[in-house]
Structure formats: C-alpha cells, structure tokens
Amino acid sequence: MEPPEVGELTPPDRMLMGPGPSEVHPRVRRAMSTPLVGHLDPAFVDLMDEVQELLRYTFQTDNEFTIPVSGTGSAAMESAIANLTEPGDTVLVPDNGYFGDRMASMVRRAGGSVERVDAPWGAPLDPDDVAAACETHDPDVVGFVHAETSTGVLQHDVPALTETAHDHGALVVADTVTSLGGVELRVDEWGIDAAYSATQKCLSAPPGASPLTLSERAVEKVTSRDAPVRSWYLDLSLLADYWGEERAYHHTAPITNVYALREALRLVAEEGIEARWERHERVAGALRDGVEAMGLGLASESWLPSLNTVALPDGVDDTVVIDHLLAEHGIEVAGGLGDLAGDVLRVGCMGHSARPANVLALVAALGDVLADQDADVDPDAGLAAARRRL
Numbered sequence: 001m002e003p004p005e006v007g008e009l010t011p012p013d014r015m016l017m018g019p020g021p022s023e024v025h026p027r028v029r030r031a032m033s034t035p036l037v038g039h040l041d042p043a044f045v046d047l048m049d050e051v052q053e054l055l056r057y058t059f060q061t062d063n064e065f066t067i068p069v070s071g072t073g074s075a076a077m078e079s080a081i082a083n084l085t086e087p088g089d090t091v092l093v094p095d096n097g098y099f100g101d102r103m104a105s106m107v108r109r110a111g112g113s114v115e116r117v118d119a120p121w122g123a124p125l126d127p128d129d130v131a132a133a134c135e136t137h138d139p140d141v142v143g144f145v146h147a148e149t150s151t152g153v154l155q156h157d158v159p160a161l162t163e164t165a166h167d168h169g170a171l172v173v174a175d176t177v178t179s180l181g182g183v184e185l186r187v188d189e190w191g192i193d194a195a196y197s198a199t200q201k202c203l204s205a206p207p208g209a210s211p212l213t214l215s216e217r218a219v220e221k222v223t224s225r226d227a228p229v230r231s232w233y234l235d236l237s238l239l240a241d242y243w244g245e246e247r248a249y250h251h252t253a254p255i256t257n258v259y260a261l262r263e264a265l266r267l268v269a270e271e272g273i274e275a276r277w278e279r280h281e282r283v284a285g286a287l288r289d290g291v292e293a294m295g296l297g298l299a300s301e302s303w304l305p306s307l308n309t310v311a312l313p314d315g316v317d318d319t320v321v322i323d324h325l326l327a328e329h330g331i332e333v334a335g336g337l338g339d340l341a342g343d344v345l346r347v348g349c350m351g352h353s354a355r356p357a358n359v360l361a362l363v364a365a366l367g368d369v370l371a372d373q374d375a376d377v378d379p380d381a382g383l384a385a386a387r388r389r390l
C-alpha cells in the first residue's frame, strides 16, 4: 500500500463567534506545546491539585469532588446524568431547547424515566412550572440548562428551582456548558448538586477535559448506588480514586488538555470571576446594541450574553449570511436549531472571543452582508451603537 500524500496542517485563520469553540488564548496554546509528563508523575499530581482548586473558584464552590472529565462537554454531562440516575429514577428535564433533549436521552439510557417541564424554545423555565412538575411527578433528580446554546436563553431564578427540587428531596443537575466562566454562576450559593461544563466555550481552551463538580449529597448518591453505573469509563466512584487522595490509575488523562485547562483557569483567576462576567456582559451588550440599532432583534426572552440569537429579517437566507461571513470576512457564526432553524443566527461572545475588536468586526461585517442581500438594515447605526456601548 502506498502512503497517502497529505500536506502540512494549515488551518484557516478564523474569528470564532459561533456557539463554540471560541478562540483559544495564546497563553493556552503555549501551555499546550509544553512537554508531556506521565499522568502519575508527581509534577502532574501537583498540577491536578491546582486544576481542581482553580475549577472550584470558577464554579464558586467548595465541593471536594471537582474534576475535569476526559472528553468533551457531553462526557461530563453523561457522567453527571448516568451516575445520578439509578434505574427506575424519575428525572425532570426541560423541554425548551436542544440540550434538554440530550439530557432526556441520557436519562433513558441510564434506565431512568423522563418527565418534561415545558417552555417554548426561546424562553426560560418558569419556576412555578418546575414546582408543579415536582408536585405531580415527585422526581429523584431535576435537570436544567443554565445557558441553552440552541436558543440563547439564560435560566434565571436558579435558587427558586433548586429550593423547589430540594423541598421534594430531589438532586439538581445543571448544564453550565455555555455559562461557566462567562455568566454569573454560584454553585454553592444557588444550591446546585451537580454542574457540568466544557472548555471550548467561555473558558476558551480546546475541547477535551470537561469540568464537573458534585455536592456531598450528590457524591453520597453516587457511592451508595445499588447497581453500578453502566459505563465503566464514566463511573465517578472509580474516577474519584484517580482525582481523589489515592491518585490510582483509572485511565490516562489527556495531559495536554489538562495543561490547557490549567492555563485557561489561571486566566480566569487573574481576571477575577466577577470582572469576567462583567466583561462578557459589556462586550456582548455592544453586540446586542449593534444588531438592534441596525434594525434586527434578539430572539430570546432571557438574554444570554455568551450566546446571542439574532432574528433575521424575512426573506433573508441564513445559510447565505453564514457562508458570506465565513468566506468573505473569516468570521464563524451558526444558524438556528430545532424550532429556530432558518430564523436566527447564533452568535457567540465567549471567553477570549468576547473582545471589543471582535464584536466591532462582526457588527460591521453582518451589516455589509445583510445590506448586500437588500435587507432593510442600517449598518452605520449598528456600528455606532456598538462603539458607544464599548
């Protein structure tokens, strides 16, 4: 067999303003080019401690069980859901976006039965509806998506949800994939029992080592299960031996991804978590002001700074806008999913991508592309409004 001829790797230079990945900070890229050590080397063991400490700060939690799960956000998601759902458990899952559906699939695979809390795509859950569903179904676990990437909806009133769930004896699992490090999130103060996330959103590291934190109550449920978790790889009682006191071999950690995460979290600590939330709000606020002044609206009832769903004018083809932004301006954004497919653009403003220069370039390019399509927009007004906010 002849060896295939494959050229040198030369990825195009993109401005990543979609639903993730976001742009990786140069310091994180440099951390990834440092030499490997063994995953049980004393130097790596120290580094694991540092990553756990930095993760606790970023999640705003004292939870001992706070680790990066090897794999993308879905791996952290599945470990939370599969470990906290015992066969026969009832789990409440939101019905207002794509990632609530994924939660539901994972619950079923773990042997649980799913009950849905309804809200339209584009709206958050109403805490009264969660309370009514708890009354009716008496769930063992209540899941919610803090930042729904498919709709650009921020779930507010989180303490109201967790209080209701706890009153019914249920544990609360939060999807914080698009909020961790970008939007206010206080795991302990808000009473969240398990929160999972990913690195390629507001933390601006490549995907591959995904944050997860469990409260003591959640750890108790994991360690006192009757049946073992069906997945060996994601069994948190086994992973606890690797990330806990023992540091016993379970699998080979993705060392380079852990380096990347450590550097990304150091950047969070240096900036300060509150200042970082404020930056996301300010920079994404300029994006919002810009698109609104241009003549467009946001399609979400509960604004999520890290993911903005921009409603497109009638008659504009979303794929043409997305293709032109990429081909002519090197800017990546995405289209809508599910009920919002074809109607919106999903524009991320996450981590290292949440910078004034990126937002100004995006607002200018979007105005040009829409004007080229004869949409009724005012690109100059958009750019002026974004500048004013910054």
Ligand SMILES: Cc1ncc(COP(=O)(O)O)c(C=O)c1O
Binding pocket: 019, 020, 072, 073, 074, 075, 077, 099, 145, 147, 148, 149, 150, 175, 177, 178, 198, 207
């Ligand atoms: C809200 C939410 N949950 C879960 C995931 C799954 O993460 P990953 O694609 O890293 O597996 C994503 C990915 O975009 C997400 O946005």
